[in-house]
Amino acid sequence: MTMRSTMLLLAPAVLGVAAPALAQTAPTILPDATVLEVSAEGRTTRVPDVATIRAGVVTQGQTAAAALSENATRMTRVLAALKQAGVAQRDIRTASVALSPQYRYAENQPPAVTGYQASNSVSIRFRDVAKSGAILDALVAQGANQIDGPSLSLDQPDAALDEARANAVKIARARAELYAKAAGLSVARIVTISENGANDGSNPQPPIYAMARAMKASESTPIAAGETQVSVSVSVRFLLK
Known part of the structure; x- marks a missing residue:
């Protein structure tokens, strides 16, 4: 399992409508509050079935x-x-x-x-x-x-996607705490979580065209499943104090 995070933004919050949250509408934030926005990606792997x-x-x-x-x-x-x-x-x-x-x-x-x-x-x-x-x-x-x-x-990718989502939020939280500490602040709570995109493990391969061949071979055509990667990207806004 591998994970990485991208795009960090530290800025004062302004009044207005926040990015759409997954669960609910973002709560009101005071004009002088400090908000940290972190975009992170969580990944996990599965064997294609x-x-x-x-x-x-x-x-x-x-x-x-x-x-x-x-x-x-x-x-x-x-x-x-x-x-x-x-x-x-x-x-x-x-x-x-x-x-x-x-x-x-x-x-x-x-x-x-x-x-x-x-x-x-x-x-x-x-x-x-x-x-x-x-x-x-x-x-x-x-x-x-x-x-x-x-x-x-994957025939049933939902469980793997949920694992990747949890990993993405975990990564975002860890990064938020690191940046908050570097700025002399601490994380108060999450304001919003938005999902930016997901890969459900589909892994299309370059087309391989095979014309009819002599059927004298004793072995069948090998197909190796290997591993496929499931990933989810999220943007998380944290209120700092």
Whole structure:
């Protein structure tokens, strides 16, 4: 677990509306009071338990109908392979369907249509990250020729986010006490807490495109979960005395 804090501001308070607080409206502060504002970030780590990967089929045909027909046949096998592997229907979502003409370009001539390309891809959530590589290999065997991902994330990030929030406030409090002591003051209480942003552990990876390969390999494609970082940034205003 690592944490850090950023942006410190020491200034006299002025009358007006304070930054939005998470729990309640900020109380009134006397004009001559001294307020310290600290922006801090709390972090924690978790092992991702969900991998999202997009897999699909790209086909070519002399006509639009031929390209779509071949694509539909192969995509049906891909979806059947997912079902057979135990992937729940709720974890399979169509990501894109496209059909486009293919052109031949020649100097001083208009583009000529040479055929059509059809594509269909699905977004798949793997709740057992360790098994996702073997399932991808099965999809390739059934006709999938385009894969990108994975994007690793947490299925239930709330507990990790709350831990990061608590860490952020703890860091802000420690920094406030340090600055108050350096200024010959002490921390009286917290005036407001505002959350500035959060990362729930989603960790999209650069796309990795894999075309169909020879299925002679004895080992499945490895997918390593590693660790993902959950973080929350807060701004805390302290009343000093």
